[in-house]
Amino acid sequence: MPSAARIRSNYAVVLAALVFAVAAIFIADTLTDYAVAVAIFHTAVMLVATRFLGVRAVAALAVACVVLTCLSFVLTPSGDYKIGLINTGISVVAIGVTAYLGLKLKGAEAQIHEARERITRIARLTTLGQLTASIAHEVSQPLAAIAASAGAGRRWLTQPQPNTEKALAAVDRITRDADRASEILDRVRRLARNEAPASSIFDLNAAVTEIIALSSSAAGASGAVINADLSESLPAAFADRVQVQQVVSNLLLNGIEAASAVPKLSPRLTVTTRLVQDRLTVAVADNGPGLSAEAAEHLYDAFWTTKTGGFGLGLTICRTIVEANGGRIWTETSPLGGARFAFDLPVAGDKP
Numbered sequence: 001m002p003s004a005a006r007i008r009s010n011y012a013v014v015l016a017a018l019v020f021a022v023a024a025i026f027i028a029d030t031l032t033d034y035a036v037a038v039a040i041f042h043t044a045v046m047l048v049a050t051r052f053l054g055v056r057a058v059a060a061l062a063v064a065c066v067v068l069t070c071l072s073f074v075l076t077p078s079g080d081y082k083i084g085l086i087n088t089g090i091s092v093v094a095i096g097v098t099a100y101l102g103l104k105l106k107g108a109e110a111q112i113h114e115a116r117e118r119i120t121r122i123a124r125l126t127t128l129g130q131l132t133a134s135i136a137h138e139v140s141q142p143l144a145a146i147a148a149s150a151g152a153g154r155r156w157l158t159q160p161q162p163n164t165e166k167a168l169a170a171v172d173r174i175t176r177d178a179d180r181a182s183e184i185l186d187r188v189r190r191l192a193r194n195e196a197p198a199s200s201i202f203d204l205n206a207a208v209t210e211i212i213a214l215s216s217s218a219a220g221a222s223g224a225v226i227n228a229d230l231s232e233s234l235p236a237a238f239a240d241r242v243q244v245q246q247v248v249s250n251l252l253l254n255g256i257e258a259a260s261a262v263p264k265l266s267p268r269l270t271v272t273t274r275l276v277q278d279r280l281t282v283a284v285a286d287n288g289p290g291l292s293a294e295a296a297e298h299l300y301d302a303f304w305t306t307k308t309g310g311f312g313l314g315l316t317i318c319r320t321i322v323e324a325n326g327g328r329i330w331t332e333t334s335p336l337g338g339a340r341f342a343f344d345l346p347v348a349g350d351k352p
Helices: 002-033 038-052 055-075 080-158 164-192 204-214 216-222 243-261 292-297 314-324
Strands: 198-201 223-229 237-240 268-276 279-287 329-333 339-346
Touching: 002 055, 038 055, 055 080, 055 204, 080 164, 080 198, 080 268, 164 204, 198 204, 198 279, 204 216, 204 223, 204 243, 204 279, 216 243, 237 243, 237 339, 243 268, 243 279, 243 314, 243 339, 314 329, 314 339
Parallel strands: 223 268
Antiparallel strands: 198 237, 268 279, 279 339, 329 339
16 A cells, blocks of 8 residues: 555656646647647646546646646747637637536536445454344354253253253264354354355264254254255265255254244255265255245345244355355255255365
């Protein structure tokens, strides 16, 4: 970033060069006869001035060029007077038009600069809002699990005959969910900084099975049944394991909520893993109401949601995560009658 002293120095140099050019044009116009319209070169000076000088300086320079052009006409010693008068008039009009257009251009540039600054401020506020909403959306899941495990542990300990074994299991779940919340916060910070995912080689089926187990409390509360259809002998995946698990968790919770919204329906979900054309595919299908045409169009748009009190960021974050890990995500009709969300990942041998 240039210093203020350097900017002032550059401004002075440009101004001195323009003044010198104006003076040279004035002298040349005065010493030549009327037929030589040297004053027309003042328009070039005006073009340079509009690039480097402020509005007032450009206006003042334009007035000076017009005055000097008229003065040069009076002082020119030779040539046809009528031709000189016409040339002077053309030069004055050209200087005036050039100055006017230059000032309009500077005004437009100033408006564009102001609009760009407003857009930058709005983008920063939007990014901050997205980050805040993302943190709230992501961390709410493990926090809810922690609260549920804490309540269960308390009930086991306050019974007439405390069941310490089950209470300790609840404490273990709290520890796992707390670690998971910490990992989610780390991932959100990496996404906010546009950092590359912490990719590693891992067993996709094991990661999916772990998330299904963690989602069992949410499924049990709504009466949903989650079926796992995991293909055997899958090659290892190469991606950020925590991020992939968060995508699966979001898709499962969305499926549970969608299926539970249909009255007198037993919510059912199926999680599948497959190897399709050297890509690992994970899909979550539900038997909910499916997707409307409007929902399918705006499904991955930030802050667009059909849920009451929803953030509209879950699927946006899922797409960001999947694409950052070298995959893609898509939606189709579920064999169960609802919606089916699927995404693919590279295998360990095809690192992106």
